[in-house]
Amino acid sequence: MNKLKKILAKILEIKEDEINDKTSPDNTPTWDSYNGLLIASELEEAFNLKFTMDEVTRVKNVKDIKGVLKKHKIKINS
Amino acid sequence: MNDRHKKINIAILSSFTLNSLPAELKKVCHDAKINVDVYLGKYNQYVQEILDGNSGLYKFKPDVIILFIDAKTLLGELFFNPYGSQKDIWEKWPNTISRNLSDLIRKLLNKTEAKIIFHNFETPIYSPLGIIENRKRSGYFESIEKLNTILRGSFKDNNRVFIFDYNNFCSRIGKENIIDSKMYYLGDIKISFKYLTQLCHEYLAYIIPIAAKTKKCLVFDLDNTLWGGIIGEDGFEGIKLGPTPEGKPFLEFQKHILALHNRGLMLAINSKNNPADALKVLREHPYMILKEENFVAKRINWQDKITNMKELAKELNIGLDSFIFFDDDKVNREMVKKYLPQVEVVEMPEDPSLYPLTLFKINSFNTFQITEEDRKRNEMYIQEKKRIELKNEVQNLEEFIKSLELETAILKADKFTIPRISQLTLKTNQFNVTTKRYNEGQIKNFIKSDKYLIKCYQIVDKFGDYGITGVAIIKQINKDWLIDTFLLSCRVLGKNVEFAIMGSIIKEAKKKKIKKIISEFVPTSKNKPAENFYQDCRFKIIEKTAGRTKYSFDIKKDGFIQPNYINIH
Numbered sequence: 001m002n003k004l005k006k007i008l009a010k011i012l013e014i015k016e017d018e019i020n021d022k023t024s025p026d027n028t029p030t031w032d033s034y035n036g037l038l039i040a041s042e043l044e045e046a047f048n049l050k051f052t053m054d055e056v057t058r059v060k061n062v063k064d065i066k067g068v069l070k071k072h073k074i075k076i077n078s
Numbered sequence: 079m080n081d082r083h084k085k086i087n088i089a090i091l092s093s094f095t096l097n098s099l100p101a102e103l104k105k106v107c108h109d110a111k112i113n114v115d116v117y118l119g120k121y122n123q124y125v126q127e128i129l130d131g132n133s134g135l136y137k138f139k140p141d142v143i144i145l146f147i148d149a150k151t152l153l154g155e156l157f158f159n160p161y162g163s164q165k166d167i168w169e170k171w172p173n174t175i176s177r178n179l180s181d182l183i184r185k186l187l188n189k190t191e192a193k194i195i196f197h198n199f200e201t202p203i204y205s206p207l208g209i210i211e212n213r214k215r216s217g218y219f220e221s222i223e224k225l226n227t228i229l230r231g232s233f234k235d236n237n238r239v240f241i242f243d244y245n246n247f248c249s250r251i252g253k254e255n256i257i258d259s260k261m262y263y264l265g266d267i268k269i270s271f272k273y274l275t276q277l278c279h280e281y282l283a284y285i286i287p288i289a290a291k292t293k294k295c296l297v298f299d300l301d302n303t304l305w306g307g308i309i310g311e312d313g314f315e316g317i318k319l320g321p322t323p324e325g326k327p328f329l330e331f332q333k334h335i336l337a338l339h340n341r342g343l344m345l346a347i348n349s350k351n352n353p354a355d356a357l358k359v360l361r362e363h364p365y366m367i368l369k370e371e372n373f374v375a376k377r378i379n380w381q382d383k384i385t386n387m388k389e390l391a392k393e394l395n396i397g398l399d400s401f402i403f404f405d406d407d408k409v410n411r412e413m414v415k416k417y418l419p420q421v422e423v424v425e426m427p428e429d430p431s432l433y434p435l436t437l438f439k440i441n442s443f444n445t446f447q448i449t450e451e452d453r454k455r456n457e458m459y460i461q462e463k464k465r466i467e468l469k470n471e472v473q474n475l476e477e478f479i480k481s482l483e484l485e486t487a488i489l490k491a492d493k494f495t496i497p498r499i500s501q502l503t504l505k506t507n508q509f510n511v512t513t514k515r516y517n518e519g520q521i522k523n524f525i526k527s528d529k530y531l532i533k534c535y536q537i538v539d540k541f542g543d544y545g546i547t548g549v550a551i552i553k554q555i556n557k558d559w560l561i562d563t564f565l566l567s568c569r570v571l572g573k574n575v576e577f578a579i580m581g582s583i584i585k586e587a588k589k590k591k592i593k594k595i596i597s598e599f600v601p602t603s604k605n606k607p608a609e610n611f612y613q614d615c616r617f618k619i620i621e622k623t624a625g626r627t628k629y630s631f632d633i634k635k636d637g638f639i640q641p642n643y644i645n646i647h
Contacts (some may be wrong), residue, residue: 034097037264041258041270
């Protein structure tokens with residue numbers, strides 16, 4: 001089960017299998033700054049953690065999200 | 079049916095980013111089976127939206143306007159340095175600011191028909207003065223409290239403006255939690271995403287009465303709901319109810335229920351029990367706060383709860399969608415949810431110490447005003463019981479109605495009766511020929527225009543006063559009258575009062591030299607009782623479609639004899 005993909009798909013209104021490491025605000029029109037914040041907030045709830053402001057602003061694509069989650073000791077497969 | 083699907087337009091004006099609110103509010107309303115459309119004003123442009131007559135706000139034609147201005151935006155630099163700029167700034171501040179805000183609210187009142195929900199301001203939790211903040215004369219904290227007090231006072235008697243106590247809402251959640259600081263700095267989001275659902279539930283409390291979905295009756299199971307334990311097993315002395323740690327949650331739960339009963343909600347019982355055992359507790363238990371006479375109807379038996387619920391609806395002559403059901407047993411709750419989805423079922427927590435808090439969270443019995451009729455409702459239902467007993471004695475229906483000694487007083491629409499007239503149009507579903515819903519403002523507009531005749535009817539019989547329970551709204555078109563609204567509260571159905579009222583309308587039409595009376599019946603899922611009314615009054619069908627039947631009554635040619643045993647004056 002990939003919680004991350006589920007959250008991204010829901011907020012960005014795209015299919016889970018369309019999401020990969022390179023998915024980013026540049027290639028996803030629904031990924032605006034507001035939805036970026038929503039993603040951060042939902043991930044905090046889902047994984048029971050708190051990002052710093054810096055972690056949120058540094059994210060440029062899905063790969064970066066995985067990196068931040070890894071820093072919080074959350075492993076995301078695929 | 080059309081009225082029930084009418085969309086309610088909700089506009090939100092705010093001073094910061096609230097992009098997720100519309101979707102959340104739609105979802106919460108949808109779950110409550112209310113159809114809404116939501117408009118979100120431009121980011122921090124509430125003033126422009128209100129002042130510009132062509133703004134998106136007015137084009138949206140809102141039924142409800144929510145004005146959410148946060149204290150931080152309102153305060154500006156003062157938030158950071160409350161005592162820095164000018165000396166004595168706070169002395170005039172509450173009056174000046176409240177005047178500005180009241181002006182905005184008045185603009186909305188003038189330009190729309192909407193109800194206005196105005197957030198009051200969150201009192202701050204930090205002052206640079208620390209422990210001596212509260213010593214300051216006209217201090218910072220005190221001034222915001224004062225602003226809230228002034229605003230609350232200004233609109234107390236206005237039936238379209240409601241001050242939403244946002245300060246209280248923040249306190250409940252915790253002022254340190256309500257803002258997610260990171261989200262505030264990144265996106266000017268001043269309420270954390272995770273509390274938006276809760277906020278929408280607060281708004282829902284205002285939307286339910288607009289949608290005419292207000293609940294009227296609380297239905298209770300007994301064992302482990304109104305008292306702890308099972309009366310059939312633990313016995314009269316064994317149940318938990320009273321000033322002991324285990325009995326107190328039930329005692330206090332009952333006290334809170336009694337307070338709701340006193341504001342006009344009906345109470346009923348739906349319990350699987352030996353009636354004699356349960357009634358003994360109701361009648362004799364020293365700590366039973368709710369007495370037998372507080373319950374307008376009881377089903378204490380071994381029938382299933384679904385059948386009981388249906389019987390209660392029938393006995394009280396109200397829809398199943400007027401009920402809120404409390405039962406500690408999950409299986410019973412699921413059954414009711416499944417077979418009677420119209421009934422609101424409360425998720426009772428396993429721990430009775432949480433019962434009172436659970437009760438506080440229910441917001442579906444709100445009304446915009448509590449009328450005298452609401453307060454007397456229970457008394458009236460008990461009188462109704464006596465009438466039914468009499469009916470059982472008297473066999474012939476007409477004889478029975480005669481023996482009630484009915485009197486109907488025709489009252490005009492004025493400031494005393496307008497709230498009730500509006501309430502009746504909003505709440506009456508059964509004997510309502512057109513089911514048109516009108517707020518107080520609309521009724522007032524009818525009165526202002528000389529084209530409308532608005533009457534309401536107070537009905538009394540030998541057992542008591544039903545209060546104002548009938549409304550007729552008539553529009554004059556040249557030499558004809560069009561009956562726009564004709565309704566009777568279900569409390570007075572089956573007494574032929576509607577014919578007495580129609581008789582009086584025809585009589586008045588004759589006096590005013592009206593040629594004919596035109597009327598319509600618009601079927602809904604609930605107004606079957608009024609279906610044949612116009613035919614019974616000898617009106618002639620002039621047009622019939624699936625959505626409406628149109629009738630006409632020629633004053634000179636057609637004859638109608640009103641019942642002579644109902645006094646109407």
